[in-house]
Amino acid sequence: MTERLRVHVDPDKCQGHARCKALAPELFELDEYGNAHEAGDGTVPPGLEDKAWLAKSNCPEIAIDVIEE
């Protein structure tokens, strides 16, 4: 069974700490103000699952969801 992960940043909660971008640069992007959003549709490529969970568990604003699909 292959389980796919997707990340999502809640734009109302994100305050631009940019921890996700530092820990998982492949999965997140920053806008001109330094606030984060998921790269593309947030699908986590195989092998980067650990980084997705790491980004979630280091977000001070609890703004990141990791969705198991």
Added chain:
Amino acid sequence: MSDVSPPAAHPPVTDWVNDFDHTDPQWTEDPFPIWEELRAASPVVHTERFLGCYMPTTYEAVREIANDTEHFSSRRIIVRDVRPEITSRNAAPPITSDPPAHKPAKQLLLPPFTPDAMKKLEPRMRAICNELIDGFIADGKVDAAARYSKYIPVRAIAHMLGIPESDSDLFIKWIHMILELGIKDESKLLQAVQEMSAYFGAHIEARKDKPTDDLISYLMNARDKAGKPLEESHVLGSLRLLLIAGIDTTWSAIGSSLWHLARTPVDRERLIAEPEMMPTAVEELLRAFSPVTMAREVVKETTISGCPVKAGNMVLLSFPAANRDPKMFPDADKVVIDRRENRHAAFGLGIHRCVGSNLARMEMQVALEEWLKRIPDFRLDPAGTVTWSQGTVRGPRQLPFLLGKAM
């Protein structure tokens, strides 16, 4: 400094839970056991000092208050003996702004401080660190607070603002007057604000004819949503904020980190052997030795973690104490340099997240990397004394080290 009149004396604290005082020498020296005692007593404690002030003691209570801009205003952000009148002359948007004025003022300052913008500054920072180390490495000993950690953020922010790095000592004087002496002596605070406004006023005037590629010109050229330039008082307030907030905060964080590494050879050795671990270690050092305590003013009665909170009181918003809450961080009282999960609040939580967090992180990382490259072995000088700053920003102000391997 010799020209300073003695501050108003505070009686020593004998009952921390009901009469806390963050300017007490015991707090300055070693606040960690005090926070533990307060946390064990209640998620929110109160003191009659400072004309009435609460302190949330848990991570959760700190988060609740930081996210509640309806009941807690940022119009006063330092807990002092007095409550100076709020005017546009001493406001420093966006840190002293509440919604809805906060967002546009904050958005204005964010673009120059993104991680990408900081990468461009990094080479200059590495050069500054090495110039500073060149100045003392041959001596075999150094006060690392006075000769290293202090000058890194001063020069970085001077560089960004476009003001002479050689004016560093002037900036440090103002910051001391505002953040330390100003807690108990309002005249020092007002004098420093006036001097800074005059200083920046002259720099603004000079740029009216000759714009430059720096933060002062950036703010002068900024336009609000209606296309209007900012009021000069807004520009001055933001410039004062960048200078104050950018200096003794990071000075403290770098100093505390070096203090820890001087006493912990095993962490030093690990960072030298595994340099890729530095960013993770920086986060843990930020958690364990968070320098910045902010404040709020209660403007509407409410309840925090079950405790009633009344209007008219100040709130000592201690991110450093939140970061030591064992409910949030396992082994909260230990420095675990490879800590994987770390939602620390060193840069605040909610809308007032520190604008300079990416700058501070870059400075800390570069300062520690360059130091360890050139000075892999160092220790506290037993002949000297480590002293800590008092009040709102905590970090070592004297940090005597012996450099090189112990004989």
